[in-house]
Amino acid sequence: MRWFHLSIIVIFALAIIIFALQNLEPVTIAFLGFSLRAPLAIIVVVIYLLGMATGSTLLHVLRKSVSAARGHGPGATGS
Secondary structure (H helix, E strand, O other): OHHHHHHHHHHHHHHHHHHHHHOOOEEEEEEOOEEEEEEHHHHHHHHHHHHHHHHHHHHHHHHHHHHHHHOOOOOOOOO
């Protein structure tokens, strides 16, 4: 099973490398009056990392609030 997981990781890594090599031409991204010109692969990686950071933060906040609502977390008040 370890080799299966390793092969899946290698396949995804190769797909990412191929994507990056095929998308080196610069593109322009505009948002709220700001514009950025960079290779598409770099923009995709930055957006992915920002999504990971904000998604994990949101997930942590939601878990904390659910735990507090159930009375198990640090923000819970004992009855």
